[in-house]
Amino acid sequence: MRTYIKPAALAASLVLSASGAAADAIKPETMARNCFTCHGTGGHPVNGLAPLAGIDAKAIETSMIDFRNDRRQATIMNRIARGLSEAEIAALAQYLSTLK
Secondary structure (H helix, E strand, O other): OOOOOOHHHHHHHHHHHHHOOOHHHOOHHHHHHHHHHHHOHHHOOOOOOOOOOOOOHHHHHHHHHHHHOOOOOOOOHHHHHHOOOHHHHHHHHHHHHHOO
8 A cells, every 4th residue: 555645744844844953063864864755775776766766966956946936846846845944955965875
């Protein structure tokens, strides 16, 4: 049985988890847990979505900024990306790029 998370609930949890951290105290490994909800444990999806583990940090950062600015269309990523600062996106991209 598949469990689906409502987009609004996922976006709210991402914003709440990210908003409590000051820019200098970003915990990308904590923020990445939200990514793993759809993109699979450790960034290895089993559902056909894009893998995140080991992807070039700049490519992830560019994609997230494109989602945030509606240059790239998606079901939910546009809303999630709007809840992240530039520093959070950069830190998250760097962290995801280090995963194996």
